[in-house]
Amino acid sequence: MTASLEDSIRxxxxxxxxxxxxxxxCRGIDRMDEAALRSAYWPDGEDRHGPYQGSAVxxxxxxLATLPSIERGIHQIHNILIEFREGGAAVESYFSAFQRQxxxxxxxxxxxxxGRYLDWFVERDGEWRVxxxxxxxxxxxxxxxxxxxxAERFGLRQPIGSRWPDDPVYSIG
Numbered sequence: 001m002t003a004s005l006e007d008s009i010r011x012x013x014x015x016x017x018x019x020x021x022x023x024x025x026c027r028g029i030d031r032m033d034e035a036a037l038r039s040a041y042w043p044d045g046e047d048r049h050g051p052y053q054g055s056a057v058x059x060x061x062x063x064l065a066t067l068p069s070i071e072r073g074i075h076q077i078h079n080i081l082i083e084f085r086e087g088g089a090a091v092e093s094y095f096s097a098f099q100r101q102x103x104x105x106x107x108x109x110x111x112x113x114x115g116r117y118l119d120w121f122v123e124r125d126g127e128w129r130v131x132x133x134x135x136x137x138x139x140x141x142x143x144x145x146x147x148x149x150x151a152e153r154f155g156l157r158q159p160i161g162s163r164w165p166d167d168p169v170y171s172i173g
Contacts, residue, residue: 014089015082017128018121022093025130026075032067033164034060040130042122047133056130070101071108088122088131100145110146114139 021040028037037060041047045056052062067073079094096114103109120132146153154160159168 011084014084014123014128017123018082018089018091019077019080021121021128021130022077022080022091022117022119026077027169029063029067029075030073030161031164031167031169032064034064036164037063041133042124042129042131045129045131045133047130047135049133049135050137056133070099073097073099073101088120089128091117091119091121093117093119108145110143112139112141112143113137 024036025040027033028035028040041056041060043057047054047056047059049059052059074097076096077093078096079092081092083090094114094116096112098110098112100108100110115135115137118134118136119130121128122131150160161167164170
């Protein structure tokens with residue numbers, strides 16, 4: 001194999017590792033899966049995430065304390081742009097997040113949020129993770145709450161997604 005081909009393969013593998021990390025983050029948040037969430041960040045990382053500003057470890061603790069009050073949450077990643085630079089990769093990932101949670105003044109609220117994760121990824125011992133994250137919000141809209149219960153709305157569409165370890169994803173295979 002030529003050096004150029006080896007470099008191209010190494011870059012493709014790095015791109016896939018970065019995408020996988022972004023998807024693990026979403027699973028960690030949506031399924032309240034602590035191991036998946038921790039695997040997305042380096043322990044010495046930083047996160048600037050809406051109301052939370054601080055260490056990545058602190059963000060994970062904050063998220064794990066906040067997530068039980070979120071009735072339902074879905075995060076999706078779109079348009080991932082990865083630019084390799086000296087020492088790491090600058091990654092811009094568009095996201096959509098739908099959440100039903102208590103509002104600032106109490107009472108349940110439902111939100112449609114869109115924005116971007118601006119991440120600095122670094123590789124250590126062959127593994128890519130987020131070292132620095134800045135969340136940029138491009139769209140936030142409060143949605144009306146559904147009037148019917150989940151059982152009524154989902155009907156025969158079963159199973160309904162849940163959290164770790166009860167979600168069906170953890171019993172694949």
